[in-house]
Amino acid sequence: MSGHRIGAITRRLLQQFRRDRRTLALLFVAPIVILALLGYMIRGSSSTPSVGIANEDQGPLGATLASALERSSLISASTIQASEGDSRLKDGSLVAYIVFPADFSQRAQSGTIAPEVHLEGSQPGTSVPVLQALQQAFASSGPAAAVHFQPQIQYLYGGQGLDRLDYFGAAFIGLIVFFLVFVITIVAFLNERSQGTLERLMASPLRRGEIVIGYMIGFTVLALVQSAEVLLFALAVLKVYNQGNVILIFGLEALMALAAVNLGIFLSMFARTEFQAVQFIPLVVVPQFLLSGILFPVSTEPKPLQVISDVLPLTYAVNGLRDVMIKGADLTWSSLQLDAGVVAAYCVLLIVAGVATLRRRIA
Amino acid sequence: MAESFAVDVQGVQKKFGSLQALDGVTLRVRSGEIYGLLGPNGAGKTTLIRSIVGLVAPDAGTVSVLGLRMPNVENLRNVGYMTQQAALYPGLSVEENVQFFAAVNGAESGVTDALKLVELDQRRKSVVTTLSGGMRQRCSLACAIVHRPKLLLLDEPTVGLDPQLRVRFWDSFREMADGGTTIVVSSHVMDEAERCQRLGLVQYGKLLAEGSPDEIRSLAGTNNLEEAFLRLAGTGAES
Ligand SMILES: Nc1ncnc2c1ncn2[C@@H]1O[C@H](COP(=O)(O)OP(=O)(O)O)[C@@H](O)[C@H]1O
Numbered sequence: 057m058s059g060h061r062i063g064a065i066t067r068r069l070l071q072q073f074r075r076d077r078r079t080l081a082l083l084f085v086a087p088i089v090i091l092a093l094l095g096y097m098i099r100g101s102s103s104t105p106s107v108g109i110a111n112e113d114q115g116p117l118g119a120t121l122a123s124a125l126e127r128s129s130l131i132s133a134s135t136i137q138a139s140e141g142d143s144r145l146k147d148g149s150l151v152a153y154i155v156f157p158a159d160f161s162q163r164a165q166s167g168t169i170a171p172e173v174h175l176e177g178s179q180p181g182t183s184v185p186v187l188q189a190l191q192q193a194f195a196s197s198g199p200a201a202a203v204h205f206q207p208q209i210q211y212l213y214g215g216q217g218l219d220r221l222d223y224f225g226a227a228f229i230g231l232i233v234f235f236l237v238f239v240i241t242i243v244a245f246l247n248e249r250s251q252g253t254l255e256r257l258m259a260s261p262l263r264r265g266e267i268v269i270g271y272m273i274g275f276t277v278l279a280l281v282q283s284a285e286v287l288l289f290a291l292a293v294l295k296v297y298n299q300g301n302v303i304l305i306f307g308l309e310a311l312m313a314l315a316a317v318n319l320g321i322f323l324s325m326f327a328r329t330e331f332q333a334v335q336f337i338p339l340v341v342v343p344q345f346l347l348s349g350i351l352f353p354v355s356t357e358p359k360p361l362q363v364i365s366d367v368l369p370l371t372y373a374v375n376g377l378r379d380v381m382i383k384g385a386d387l388t389w390s391s392l393q394l395d396a397g398v399v400a401a402y403c404v405l406l407i408v409a410g411v412a413t414l415r416r417r418i419a
Numbered sequence: 420m421a422e423s424f425a426v427d428v429q430g431v432q433k434k435f436g437s438l439q440a441l442d443g444v445t446l447r448v449r450s451g452e453i454y455g456l457l458g459p460n461g462a463g464k465t466t467l468i469r470s471i472v473g474l475v476a477p478d479a480g481t482v483s484v485l486g487l488r489m490p491n492v493e494n495l496r497n498v499g500y501m502t503q504q505a506a507l508y509p510g511l512s513v514e515e516n517v518q519f520f521a522a523v524n525g526a527e528s529g530v531t532d533a534l535k536l537v538e539l540d541q542r543r544k545s546v547v548t549t550l551s552g553g554m555r556q557r558c559s560l561a562c563a564i565v566h567r568p569k570l571l572l573l574d575e576p577t578v579g580l581d582p583q584l585r586v587r588f589w590d591s592f593r594e595m596a597d598g599g600t601t602i603v604v605s606s607h608v609m610d611e612a613e614r615c616q617r618l619g620l621v622q623y624g625k626l627l628a629e630g631s632p633d634e635i636r637s638l639a640g641t642n643n644l645e646e647a648f649l650r651l652a653g654t655g656a657e658s
């Protein structure tokens with residue numbers, strides 16, 4: 057192994073991309089276009105959700121918050137009785153109702169603000185504005201900083217109460233990076249073969265491992281920039297719901313990018329032409345897209361498909377990203393350790409497979 | 420070893436499916452000479468050169484380069500290989516291509532000399548896609564010689580070049596050979612054979628005859644190399 061020669065490969069790759077505007081556009085413009093489209097599709101038509109307010113508070117705080125909520129532009133609030141709330145949710149005239157219980161002001165004095173939030177739960181895109189409106193009302197009514205804001209959330213129908221972009225966003229962040237990096241690697245490596253330069257490299261003192269690692273580093277640099285860009289756009293512009301550590305999300309994305317690079321190198325060994333390489337794309341991407349739990353939870357799949365899902369790296373990556381972003385998982389969670397561990401193991405496996413299948417011999 | 424051979428090929432056989440691409444080739448290239456591999460298209464020249472660098476695994480027989488049995492990755496440091504197609508990175512400039520192959524061989528200092536030798540130092544910043552075919556060939560040659568190899572393998576380096584450029588290529592081969600580089604050059608053009616010290620005539624994967632141009636001519640009993648080749652090939656079939 058020579059760091060110097062690995063560096064030569066990496067540098068040359070990046071030089072090539074500097075002049076390849078179209079590929080750069082695919083890497084850095086396509087993800088934004090896809091995410092923006094997705095965000096528009098899912099959120100574009102949203103109207104302000106109808107929320108009922110039941111104020112049973114014997115103190116003054118409930119009324120203050122109720123009037124603040126009525127002024128909120130995030131929701132359209134109306135006054136209801138707590139007893140009629142559930143039936144209004146069921147008949148669809150409300151998507152949520154908030155109850156300020158009798159001891160609301162009293163408990164606030166002792167340090168806890170605990171409004172009851174009842175969410176319909178099955179309709180995506182509604183819970184976030186309700187909670188935001190409540191939080192804003194709470195902030196504007198200005199109780200002491202020491203008070204704990206602890207809304208008691210109940211769902212009428214199971215759901216997470218997140219919108220579809222929140223649910224899919226976490227998965228799509230990973231998917232977009234995986235997909236684009238995979239496509240570019242497989243084609244770039246194949247070019248190396250078809251333009252004859254691989255033959256030259258094989259007739260040089262380069263080791264096979266040096267070629268694979270040099271490629272990996274070059275594409276990983278690009279993939280990390282892309283990952284950072286996608287993440288920033290998702291969090292800052294689309295405001296995809298995130299409870300977790302951004303560094304952790306980025307780390308998972310980087311692992312996926314590494315897996316994608318090495319999968320691309322590995323599979324390019326089995327393609328003789330660019331056309332053949334393109335055929336790998338649906339073969340690799342479509343099953344993972346359908347079976348990795350992005351659209352349909354793995355647990356609801358027929359048993360035989362679950363077996364397949366359980367061996368796909370994307371299943372673990374998607375699960376990990378969702379746990380981090382939606383549930384706020386960190387590395388102390390054993391489920392996240394498993395997810396990250398499996399994706400990392402796939403990276404190692406694919407590096408070994410790539411080196412093993414790269415032949416010095418033409419025949 | 421009485422005499423040092425830069426290349427020593429012994430009884431090499433190679434089959435692609437049912438096609439016998441190399442059929443028991445034995446040849447030796449002496450250090451410092453220009454050895455011409457002559458033969459029509461499909462004769463097996465490229466396969467032979469690839470088996471010398473270790474890119475083709477012979478079914479039988481052995482290959483040694485500079486005294487070491489091939490395949491030997493470390494030994495490839497001493498070998499320059501110009502492939503039949505000008506294998507370059509189309510998106511990189513001339514200089515970036517040459518620099519890359521220099522770095523791969525740990526020989527960055529040779530870039531300027533190599534570019535001067537192929538007369539491309541004026542065009543070093545040009546991107547390969549903007550170059551003419553002849554310039555690409557020259558760039559490809561520069562990539563093969565940038566690390567000053569002891570053995571240079573050139574697979575039909577002058578195909579598609581105009582006559583002036585062809586002469587300049589052969590002048591630079593001569594210059595490198597005088598500097599001690601051993602050169603194996605394949606060609607299907609007989610008039611280039613005169614510029615080699617020794618020739619190997621290849622057809623159907625066999626070495627038909629070997630020797631200096633004069634020896635080949637007297638072997639075939641003719642004054643014309645082309646004629647000599649046709650006579651030695653027996654059937655005279657050439658594509
Ligand atoms: N990788 C390969 N697979 C199958 N057949 C090959 C391969 N390389 C060369 N051949 C065949 O071997 C024969 C010799 O080819 P080659 O060595 O390229 O000839 P030359 O370089 O003299 O034109 C040809 O018939 C060619 O089609």
Ligand SMILES: [Mg+2]
Nearest residue numbers: 464465466503
């Ligand atoms: Mg050939």
